[in-house]
Amino acid sequence: MSDEDTASILIIGGGGVGTIVALNLECGRRAKVTLVLRSNFDRVSQDGFSIRSVDHGNLTGWQPHKVVKKVPAIVNGTSAFDFVVCCTKNIPDFGPSIGDIVQPAVTLGQTTIVLIQNGLNIELPLVEQFPQNTILSGVSFMGSHELEAGVIEHDFEDKLVVGAFQNVSVDAELSSAQARDFVARYSAGGKTVCEYAVDANRSRWEKLVYNATMNPICAVLRTDTATLRLSNSIENLVRPAMEEIRAAASANGYNLDAFIAQRMIDMDPMEIFFKPSMCMDALKGNLIEFENLVGEPLRAGKKHGVAMPVLTVIYDMCKMLQWQLKATREGRSQEDMLKVYHSSKP
Numbered sequence: 001m002s003d004e005d006t007a008s009i010l011i012i013g014g015g016g017v018g019t020i021v022a023l024n025l026e027c028g029r030r031a032k033v034t035l036v037l038r039s040n041f042d043r044v045s046q047d048g049f050s051i052r053s054v055d056h057g058n059l060t061g062w063q064p065h066k067v068v069k070k071v072p073a074i075v076n077g078t079s080a081f082d083f084v085v086c087c088t089k090n091i092p093d094f095g096p097s098i099g100d101i102v103q104p105a106v107t108l109g110q111t112t113i114v115l116i117q118n119g120l121n122i123e124l125p126l127v128e129q130f131p132q133n134t135i136l137s138g139v140s141f142m143g144s145h146e147l148e149a150g151v152i153e154h155d156f157e158d159k160l161v162v163g164a165f166q167n168v169s170v171d172a173e174l175s176s177a178q179a180r181d182f183v184a185r186y187s188a189g190g191k192t193v194c195e196y197a198v199d200a201n202r203s204r205w206e207k208l209v210y211n212a213t214m215n216p217i218c219a220v221l222r223t224d225t226a227t228l229r230l231s232n233s234i235e236n237l238v239r240p241a242m243e244e245i246r247a248a249a250s251a252n253g254y255n256l257d258a259f260i261a262q263r264m265i266d267m268d269p270m271e272i273f274f275k276p277s278m279c280m281d282a283l284k285g286n287l288i289e290f291e292n293l294v295g296e297p298l299r300a301g302k303k304h305g306v307a308m309p310v311l312t313v314i315y316d317m318c319k320m321l322q323w324q325l326k327a328t329r330e331g332r333s334q335e336d337m338l339k340v341y342h343s344s345k346p
């Protein structure tokens with residue numbers, strides 16, 4: 001643990017987002033960051049990160065306070081960290097769960113867990129596993145990708161919205177104070193915008209207008225948001241899907257303004273032919289976060305009787321894409337797949 005002014009922070013996942021989160025926290029000098037790396041550990045521990053950042057400039061050989069290969073376990077019942085921040089992709093249809101990833105470093109009832117990840121309902125499994133810990137939501141609006149191991153391209157300015165998720169056994173005032181404390185530490189460097197939100201889920205629903213539509217459509221087509229606009233695919237596909245998310249948000253108590261779809265359509269400068277993170281995953285052969293970005297808002301809307309025909313099709317296309325990505329990763333042949341298919345039939 002740390003003195004009051006410098007928190008000890010563990011960040012799990014040093015890809016596009018985790019690396020910039022680490023850099024930003026360290027540059028404010030109110031956090032000492034330990035970063036857990038996986039595939040890029042060897043490269044980064046030897047040469048550091050190469051970063052081109054719209055907020056922080058060009059850096060070579062950059063490392064946080066410490067990089068480690070696995071999540072450090074608690075010693076004598078106490079975590080060495082005030083905050084454990086998870087910046088991995090969140091893929092509940094493929095293990096391990098986020099709860100199991102963070103668990104070794106979490107002291108029950110003490111460590112604050114921060115989820116800087118896209119999607120809806122991502123806190124629910126953690127609330128069940130850690131009913132006495134504060135769990136914070138971080139909705140990030142940065143655009144940042146790892147081009148190759150240790151090479152980060154950060155091209156949209158970092159903006160982070162932080163709020164406390166509801167956790168039945170945690171005092172709401174305490175968790176909101178912890179959210180504000182994280183905001184202060186994240187803002188300390190003065191290079192980014194970090195805001196506190198009273199309701200953690202409002203910003204999640206707002207962001208889903210983009211993430212539930214642009215992300216999967218670009219991933220399925222392996223294309224960018226400028227191409228969707230240039231090919232006139234907005235009116236019949238993107239906008240109706242965005243309006244379905246707006247209707248689902250409203251049915252769940254979040255009224256989003258009437259212009260939000262247009263703002264999200266116009267958000268990416270055309271010139272950069274921007275590929276959302278889910279598209280980057282499909283291109284890299286990584287699994288996609290479709291359950292939290294598409295499945296959860298779809299189920300939340302349908303539960304309230306909202307008609308969501310476009311999102312239903314997008315969801316099914318994602319399911320097929322995920323199946324293909326899994327089959328390729330596992331090296332399954334067409335023959336093997338047919339065998340499994342026939343053997344599973346009654």
Ligand SMILES: NC(=O)C1=CN([C@@H]2O[C@H](COP(=O)(O)OP(=O)(O)OC[C@H]3O[C@@H](n4cnc5c(N)ncnc54)[C@H](OP(=O)(O)O)[C@@H]3O)[C@@H](O)[C@H]2O)C=CC1
Nearest residue numbers: 013014015016017038039087088117118140142143144277
């Ligand atoms: N990229 C963006 O611009 C934005 C992304 N987001 C959200 O932020 C989250 C992170 O996305 P992003 O940074 O793009 O993802 P990346 O795929 O770039 O990075 C994720 C990192 O987590 C690592 N990782 C995964 N599992 C573990 C584990 N068990 N232990 C240690 N490391 C692990 C991965 O390692 P490995 O390489 O070995 O797989 C990878 O380095 C997602 O929820 C995304 O939707 C939100 C806003 C913008």
Ligand SMILES: CC(C)(CO)C(=O)C(=O)O
Nearest residue numbers: 140141142143276277278
């Ligand atoms: C909207 C965007 C591009 C970043 O803010 C994103 O969330 C993503 O690529 O998944």
